[in-house]
Amino acid sequence: MERHMTELAPPARLLLGAGPANPHPRVLRAMTASLLGHLDPDFLQIMDDVRAMLRLTFKTSNTITLPVSGTGTAGMEASLVNVLEAGDTLVVAANGYFCQRLVDIGSRIGANVVTVTHSYGQVVDVGRVRDELRRLPRVKALAMVHAETSTGVLSPVREMAEVAHEAGALLIVDAVTSLGGSELRIDDWGVDICYSATQKCLACPPGLSPITMSDRAVEAMEGRQSPVVSFYFDLTKLRQYWHERAYHHTAPISMIYALREGLRILLEEGLEQSWRRHELHGAALRAGVQALGLSLLAPEGHRLPSLTAIRVPDGISDAPVKRHLLTKHNVEISAGLGEQAGKLWRVGLMGYNSSPSTVFTFLSAFEDALQANDYEVAVGASVAAAQRVYAGRATAD
Amino acid sequence: MERHMTELAPPARLLLGAGPANPHPRVLRAMTASLLGHLDPDFLQIMDDVRAMLRLTFKTSNTITLPVSGTGTAGMEASLVNVLEAGDTLVVAANGYFCQRLVDIGSRIGANVVTVTHSYGQVVDVGRVRDELRRLPRVKALAMVHAETSTGVLSPVREMAEVAHEAGALLIVDAVTSLGGSELRIDDWGVDICYSATQKCLACPPGLSPITMSDRAVEAMEGRQSPVVSFYFDLTKLRQYWHERAYHHTAPISMIYALREGLRILLEEGLEQSWRRHELHGAALRAGVQALGLSLLAPEGHRLPSLTAIRVPDGISDAPVKRHLLTKHNVEISAGLGEQAGKLWRVGLMGYNSSPSTVFTFLSAFEDALQANDYEVAVGASVAAAQRVYAGRATAD
Numbered sequence: 134m135e136r137h138m139t140e141l142a143p144p145a146r147l148l149l150g151a152g153p154a155n156p157h158p159r160v161l162r163a164m165t166a167s168l169l170g171h172l173d174p175d176f177l178q179i180m181d182d183v184r185a186m187l188r189l190t191f192k193t194s195n196t197i198t199l200p201v202s203g204t205g206t207a208g209m210e211a212s213l214v215n216v217l218e219a220g221d222t223l224v225v226a227a228n229g230y231f232c233q234r235l236v237d238i239g240s241r242i243g244a245n246v247v248t249v250t251h252s253y254g255q256v257v258d259v260g261r262v263r264d265e266l267r268r269l270p271r272v273k274a275l276a277m278v279h280a281e282t283s284t285g286v287l288s289p290v291r292e293m294a295e296v297a298h299e300a301g302a303l304l305i306v307d308a309v310t311s312l313g314g315s316e317l318r319i320d321d322w323g324v325d326i327c328y329s330a331t332q333k334c335l336a337c338p339p340g341l342s343p344i345t346m347s348d349r350a351v352e353a354m355e356g357r358q359s360p361v362v363s364f365y366f367d368l369t370k371l372r373q374y375w376h377e378r379a380y381h382h383t384a385p386i387s388m389i390y391a392l393r394e395g396l397r398i399l400l401e402e403g404l405e406q407s408w409r410r411h412e413l414h415g416a417a418l419r420a421g422v423q424a425l426g427l428s429l430l431a432p433e434g435h436r437l438p439s440l441t442a443i444r445v446p447d448g449i450s451d452a453p454v455k456r457h458l459l460t461k462h463n464v465e466i467s468a469g470l471g472e473q474a475g476k477l478w479r480v481g482l483m484g485y486n487s488s489p490s491t492v493f494t495f496l497s498a499f500e501d502a503l504q505a506n507d508y509e510v511a512v513g514a515s516v517a518a519a520q521r522v523y524a525g526r527a528t529a530d
Numbered sequence: 531m532e533r534h535m536t537e538l539a540p541p542a543r544l545l546l547g548a549g550p551a552n553p554h555p556r557v558l559r560a561m562t563a564s565l566l567g568h569l570d571p572d573f574l575q576i577m578d579d580v581r582a583m584l585r586l587t588f589k590t591s592n593t594i595t596l597p598v599s600g601t602g603t604a605g606m607e608a609s610l611v612n613v614l615e616a617g618d619t620l621v622v623a624a625n626g627y628f629c630q631r632l633v634d635i636g637s638r639i640g641a642n643v644v645t646v647t648h649s650y651g652q653v654v655d656v657g658r659v660r661d662e663l664r665r666l667p668r669v670k671a672l673a674m675v676h677a678e679t680s681t682g683v684l685s686p687v688r689e690m691a692e693v694a695h696e697a698g699a700l701l702i703v704d705a706v707t708s709l710g711g712s713e714l715r716i717d718d719w720g721v722d723i724c725y726s727a728t729q730k731c732l733a734c735p736p737g738l739s740p741i742t743m744s745d746r747a748v749e750a751m752e753g754r755q756s757p758v759v760s761f762y763f764d765l766t767k768l769r770q771y772w773h774e775r776a777y778h779h780t781a782p783i784s785m786i787y788a789l790r791e792g793l794r795i796l797l798e799e800g801l802e803q804s805w806r807r808h809e810l811h812g813a814a815l816r817a818g819v820q821a822l823g824l825s826l827l828a829p830e831g832h833r834l835p836s837l838t839a840i841r842v843p844d845g846i847s848d849a850p851v852k853r854h855l856l857t858k859h860n861v862e863i864s865a866g867l868g869e870q871a872g873k874l875w876r877v878g879l880m881g882y883n884s885s886p887s888t889v890f891t892f893l894s895a896f897e898d899a900l901q902a903n904d905y906e907v908a909v910g911a912s913v914a915a916a917q918r919v920y921a922g923r924a925t926a927d
Binding site: 135136137138141142143144145146148150152153155156161162163164165166167168169170171173174175176178179181182183185186202203204205206207210234237238240241242330332338339340360361362363364365366380381382383384385386387388390391393394396397400401459465467470 | 532533534535538539540541542543545547549550552553558559560561562563564565566567568570571572573575576578579580582583599600601602603604607631634635637638639727729735736737757758759760761762763777778779780781782783784785787788790791793794797798856862867
């Protein structure tokens with residue numbers, strides 16, 4: 134029999150890379166619920182539920198708060214393409230791989246993209262960004278990544294919003310790896326456009342990109358001179374579908390079921406409690422890794438709970454360790470990206486995977502993988518360090 | 531409790547509208563398989579399976595044959611945006627609602643869009659299109675809809691390919707409602723770009739848009755002067771992910787599981803057998819509807835098996851019949867779109883829903899809905915007519 138005709142039987146991996154994470158079992162079950170049409174009155178109610186829960190999760194009252202029908206990069210593209218026109222100036226505070234993607238997309242639209250470059254692993258320097266914005270004649274938008282998945286760095290959003298607004302610019306925030314897992318307050322912090330993805334801290338499979346847009350951003354969108362170059366990502370049309378029920382495209386119904394269930398699980402736990410949970414398990418993981426004598430790329434105080442970037446030490450290479458984890462332990466982690474390719478192991482603890490069992494499994498398997506690659510570690514040291522964090526006898530950093 | 535916190539419990543509808551159709555139960559189950567990372571070696575094999583089966587389904591050997599991570603409109607946008615640049619001429623053979631969408635997307639890119647307008651329900655007039663192409667100095671692409679979901683009309687593809695190539699233009703074909711359900715031969719017929727969707731004759735939920743691209747189309751893409759305006763839909767980048775395994779975006783893993791299972795079910799049956807099955811049940815449905823004295827929008831010989839557009843007769847309005855079917859029988863059908871709004875009932879028999887039980891259920895419920903709205907019909911006449919088709923004692927048209 135040809136391979137493609139065999140039964141689908143993927144191995145059961147523990148997904149501790151940069152995402153997707155393992156979805157919550159209830160989310161997988163929700164996807165199999167009876168399919169509805171995209172204009173069915175019962176589906177329209179489900180859409181309303183999703184909008185209501187996304188507003189609670191983004192901490193916003195923004196009217197335009199909905200999932201774009203694509204993965205995280207679709208949300209990034211939708212964010213830029215709806216407010217930027219050819220010739221507009223976009224400033225990107227670039228401190229990692231996904232910031233470069235913002236630059237790429239902005240350039241394709243024909244925007245004048247100005248990059249405030251930081252090296253991978255640096256926190257965004259608000260002062261430098263402010264100086265750049267003051268120097269430029271007219272900036273349409275400032276874009277940043279809240280939680281850089283390529284480096285494990287969490288950058289300040291509220292201060293960046295102040296800097297953007299002082300310059301009359303919109304603040305666009307990538308919250309792909311932070312939404313649901315780290316403190317994020319769209320309205321209080323003054324974020325104008327924020328997008329995320331379902332496969333990280335929201336405990337769903339990949340497939341949707343939640344987005345929210347302030348009144349100020351809507352005004353910019355409505356005041357544009359040229360049509361939005363994308364029909365699929367045109368938020369004026371998407372708003373008509375999500376609010377006024379006018380057909381635009383066939384929504385990915387099963388994915389929206391998944392998102393509804395993922396958000397419901399998040400709100401059952403409590404959003405703030407989910408932030409604290411991610412912080413706790415992130416701290417336990419970091420304590421464990423550091424107890425092995427390894428160091429982290431992100432500076433203390435700016436470490437992302439949902440993703441930890443571990444520097445590959447001298448005397449060992451990244452790929453065999455990653456492969457050992459995958460083949461011997463069914464544990465997936467991610468490699469470095471861009472200028473950090475080959476230099477990092479990136480470990481995600483996102484959504485359903487942010488739990489003690491995951492931390493213990495990873496640390497135990499990681500010790501084994503290091504030793505199997507002739508890198509000596511004090512066996513059990515990492516698990517013991519994590520246990521101390523859980524017992525309240527230590528904090529990681 | 532707030533509504534959004536209640537259990538997800540959509541009603542079990544029979545989806546006989548313009549799509550989505552009910553997915554095959556095996557497809558729903560496939561979506562819950564253990565999630566893999568988008569670069570996992572086991573997932574890369576699954577991607578290869580999907581590519582292999584899409585080639586068989588499109589009847590092509592095209593290298594670029596993959597699912598775009600969005601619904602049908604995403605495939606439409608990807609098809610246009612990768613080959614067209616601002617100033618290029620696009621000719622659209624427009625005979626329905628989705629043709630107008632091709633015009634909209636082409637215009638946003640900045641193409642010079644020339645429309646060969648037909649009224650809703652007409653088959654594309656190849657002669658008129660040929661004349662238009664001969665008149666125009668230089669045409670980059672000719673776009674058409676194979677199976678117009680808004681009218682139930684099937685238009686000739688092979689002849690259109692000849693016309694396009696005579697003018698040195700690419701032929702772009704929308705096969706959203708035909709792939710898997712009607713004869714379609716990408717290579718034999720000379721189609722350059724074709725896109726479809728998963729939620730119709732492929733028996734999957736909505737969420738992916740399979741696309742295929744001939745060498746000639748790839749050449750046009752590679753020869754362009756300006757970058758593709760969309761990063762998310764950039765097929766050069768998507769090819770790198772699907773072929774060379776270079777990260778581009780996080781694929782919607784569970785939807786790709788669904789597509790793999792849907793394609794496998796299709797190929798187990800046999801593609802040609804699936805075409806014949808759609809033809810048979812479409813014929814039975816049309817016989818039943820006509821036995822009630824109702825008429826069809828599409829002309830004889832050009833009726834789409836997967837979608838039948840029934841003219842709403844005088845003395846009755848469309849919405850109450852549609853509502854009666856939904857609320858009393860849990861059967862969804864679609865209304866008319868665009869210039870046919872209020873004038874049509876559109877009934878889909880797609881993929882898993884192309885079956886005798888579906889035909890009998892619809893016709894029985896439809897008779898009931900017509901009578902409940904004071905439109906007299908000969909009770910049982912439609913079911914009897916369908917039975918005659920199944921018994922080989924009649925053909926519909």
